[in-house]
Amino acid sequence: MAPDEADRDGKTAPSYARAGVDLDHDEGFVAEIARIARSTFRPEVLSGIGGFAGLFKTPDRYRDPILVASADGVGTKLKLAAQLGRWDTIGIDCVAMVVNDLVVQGAEPLVFLDYVAMGRLDTKIAADALRGVAEGCRRAGCALLGGETATMPGTYAEGDLELVGFGVGVVERDKVVDGSTISEGDVIVGIGSNGVHSNGFSLVRAILEQGERAGSVDLWAEVEELNGSLASALLAPTRIYVKPVLNLIRDFSIKGIVHVTGGGFDGNVPRVLPKGVRARIDLGSWPRPPVFGWLQRAGEITDTEMLRVFNCGIGMILVIPPDQTDDVLERLQGLGERAYRIGVIERRQPDDAPMHYVRARRTE
Numbered sequence: 001m002a003p004d005e006a007d008r009d010g011k012t013a014p015s016y017a018r019a020g021v022d023l024d025h026d027e028g029f030v031a032e033i034a035r036i037a038r039s040t041f042r043p044e045v046l047s048g049i050g051g052f053a054g055l056f057k058t059p060d061r062y063r064d065p066i067l068v069a070s071a072d073g074v075g076t077k078l079k080l081a082a083q084l085g086r087w088d089t090i091g092i093d094c095v096a097m098v099v100n101d102l103v104v105q106g107a108e109p110l111v112f113l114d115y116v117a118m119g120r121l122d123t124k125i126a127a128d129a130l131r132g133v134a135e136g137c138r139r140a141g142c143a144l145l146g147g148e149t150a151t152m153p154g155t156y157a158e159g160d161l162e163l164v165g166f167g168v169g170v171v172e173r174d175k176v177v178d179g180s181t182i183s184e185g186d187v188i189v190g191i192g193s194n195g196v197h198s199n200g201f202s203l204v205r206a207i208l209e210q211g212e213r214a215g216s217v218d219l220w221a222e223v224e225e226l227n228g229s230l231a232s233a234l235l236a237p238t239r240i241y242v243k244p245v246l247n248l249i250r251d252f253s254i255k256g257i258v259h260v261t262g263g264g265f266d267g268n269v270p271r272v273l274p275k276g277v278r279a280r281i282d283l284g285s286w287p288r289p290p291v292f293g294w295l296q297r298a299g300e301i302t303d304t305e306m307l308r309v310f311n312c313g314i315g316m317i318l319v320i321p322p323d324q325t326d327d328v329l330e331r332l333q334g335l336g337e338r339a340y341r342i343g344v345i346e347r348r349q350p351d352d353a354p355m356h357y358v359r360a361r362r363t364e
Contacts (some may be wrong), residue, residue: 007179030149032123036130037144040137042203044110045145047141054145056111056168064173068107072097072165075262076201078233081162081207083156084219087125089237090163091132092139093198096238097261098167099140100316103242104257104272106177106249107169109140114147115164119156121149129163132237139240142167175249179256179272179319186345187325188279192338193315195291197238199262207299225290233291241316244335248318252328256319260311267308269317270354278348278353286314286340307357319345 014298034049046055058065074081074093081090091114098107114133116126126149137144156162171177196204211217219231226233241259248254257271283303290314295301306312320328325341332339348354 022174032127033130033147033149036127036134037146040112040134040142040144042110042141042143045143047145048148051129051146052115054111054113054142054312058170058347059110062172063168066107066173066176068102068105068169068171069167070098070101071164071166071170073162074198076205077235078161078163079205080201082317084231084235086231086235087128087132087161089132089235089357091129091134092136092237092240093132094129094163094165095133095136095140095142095167096240097198098165099136099142099169099240099242100238100259100261101127102167102169103245104177104259104316105171106175106254107171108246109142109167109169109242111145111168112137112140112142113145113166115150115162115166116147117150117152117156117162119151119153119158120335121151121159122159122161123162125159129161133163133165136240138247140242141326142169164347169205177249177254177257180274182255182272182274182319182345183197183317184277184306184345184347186319187322187341188281188345189240189318189320189325189328189332190286190314190340190342191241191244191318191332192286192340193260193289193311193313194239195233195236195289196295196316197261197311199311200264203299203309204295207295211298223294225294227290230291232293233289237265239315244315244332244337245318248331251331252304252324253321254318255321257318258319260314260317264308264310264312265314266355272319273345273354276348277345278352279343280346281343281355281358282341283359286313286338314340314342317342 030050037049044057074090081087102109134144208217220229223230258268258272260268296306327341
């Protein structure tokens, strides 16, 4: 019996489309995905979009290649994007969260795959998100090799979208950055963020909801200290640090790299520290983007909580030998990055925490 024919009792038989999944509608989107992805392809791509899996050749210049893999998502920033009806930047967030995690190991991102799910596929929303993914891939120099677009009625609310990314990179075995050589006296360099990136948005949304109930928050209103609207400041996409960090790895002794994501400073810096040392972070040694001051005041958040949740203006951290500090800072500034000496590695006593903070004069 055809899907739309009546059964023997005169009732309409169930069909996949009636259950919420329109195959004709969804499959027609594959050609659009292929068009979006094509602009990201590298010479090593051996397959197109639409197969069961993507094929990719390891670049010939690697002598002893180690593959590095990572997965991450945009998180609850998606809820704010849905509230504001803005989907054009979250794809960049998705790529950034993955490729920044790859490059901290010294890896060059090669390929990226996305997972997009909605209750009912809205091709405009999905295309906007995927165009952002493609832009993120171009910024990172990796290929959008494939992915999955899922229609899941009853799982996601109308208009909601889930966006997750998966990436693979490559690094020479003797060039892996793992923090194992970090020692007392090494310098901590921070590379500036452009805002909240894609972490801490459960707290951000709680602050916004509190302000909206009190009538003190209008997301689209111009805020003088932000040089624009709160919406624009919060949706600013996560910085992608791949190209400047790879540039530094090529010419300098980068001992450890930290992507400051969920968990802020406290949750990420200790991950690269070997036994016997701790990190001293000099608070005030870098300027914070104004959005952090707004959030801290609006939510009455303590300094301690800010550092545990947000990047507070530093999106990537490098640990380097002290004699390379000036050259690394000069190189980063030449590459258009805002970079600061934000701390030092110290000897750790048995009862010491893995990191501590001191107050320093602000660098403007």
